[in-house]
Amino acid sequence: MQGRDQDGDAVDGGSAGSAAADRELLDRIRAAPVLAGPLPHFDPDTAPAAPGPLFADWLDRALADGVPEPQIVTLSTAAADGTPSARVLLLRGLDSADCAFVFAGDSGSGKGQDLAARPVAALTWYWPAHGRQIRMAGPVDVLGEEATRRDYLGRSPAARIAGFTGRTSAPLDGPGEYEREHRAAEALVAAEPGRVPATHTVYRLRAREAEFFQADPARWHLRLRYTRDGDGWTRTLLWP
Numbered sequence: 001m002q003g004r005d006q007d008g009d010a011v012d013g014g015s016a017g018s019a020a021a022d023r024e025l026l027d028r029i030r031a032a033p034v035l036a037g038p039l040p041h042f043d044p045d046t047a048p049a050a051p052g053p054l055f056a057d058w059l060d061r062a063l064a065d066g067v068p069e070p071q072i073v074t075l076s077t078a079a080a081d082g083t084p085s086a087r088v089l090l091l092r093g094l095d096s097a098d099c100a101f102v103f104a105g106d107s108g109s110g111k112g113q114d115l116a117a118r119p120v121a122a123l124t125w126y127w128p129a130h131g132r133q134i135r136m137a138g139p140v141d142v143l144g145e146e147a148t149r150r151d152y153l154g155r156s157p158a159a160r161i162a163g164f165t166g167r168t169s170a171p172l173d174g175p176g177e178y179e180r181e182h183r184a185a186e187a188l189v190a191a192e193p194g195r196v197p198a199t200h201t202v203y204r205l206r207a208r209e210a211e212f213f214q215a216d217p218a219r220w221h222l223r224l225r226y227t228r229d230g231d232g233w234t235r236t237l238l239w240p
């Protein structure tokens, strides 16, 4: 495996070969098309007064146009010491009137520990086929037992079994341990179909700030930020 010294230089014997391979990869990504379009039009002047309806509108358009997996979103959190981390997950619920977003995970996972220490986070979507990035940030709270049950029991059988298999983000011995835990989880779900894993947690991020970025093939990008202001929102155009 290749390491790096303090100056960032490659330190193992294969460095010349891997540096050439890196350059070749870079050449290929530089040649790859980006924001080639055609991309949808966005007029900030006619955008709704609140960001929730605009999010719903962009999501609706993404679904209608077959944008792949628009429900996948990056959640960024920070640990108690400020260390940031980000991972993708599924959007599980939406309250567009309140600009609030629901996602679920294990309370013992990295995100669960971060959110227990600092209940604030950011969500980022990027839909390449539309050149659209959406950012939401704000406080996060944990929803109650009823919402947790509904979220977990509304999942596919495979997802419910996965929810009882092992502990998210804990070290795994290997495939043997995985298989054992999976079989035990299968038996448990079959015997107790109404049971919900104790650590399954449903979170809600209520946006304090929202930003919509519409990319343009000619780089005439548009950015519109919404900031919560009492019961309403302030809208600001930003330089891209």
Ligand SMILES: Cc1cc2nc3c(=O)[nH]c(=O)nc-3n(C[C@H](O)[C@H](O)[C@H](O)COP(=O)(O)O)c2cc1C
Residues within 6 Å of the ligand: 072, 085, 086, 087, 088, 089, 090, 091, 103, 104, 105, 106, 109, 110, 111, 112, 168, 169
């Ligand atoms: C497409 C996709 C969807 C995912 N959906 C979820 C999800 O809804 N909830 C979740 O906790 N993890 C989900 N994961 C796994 C997370 O990305 C992550 O690996 C896991 O939550 C542990 O991360 P953490 O320790 O930083 O919390 C998903 C991963 C992928 C690739």
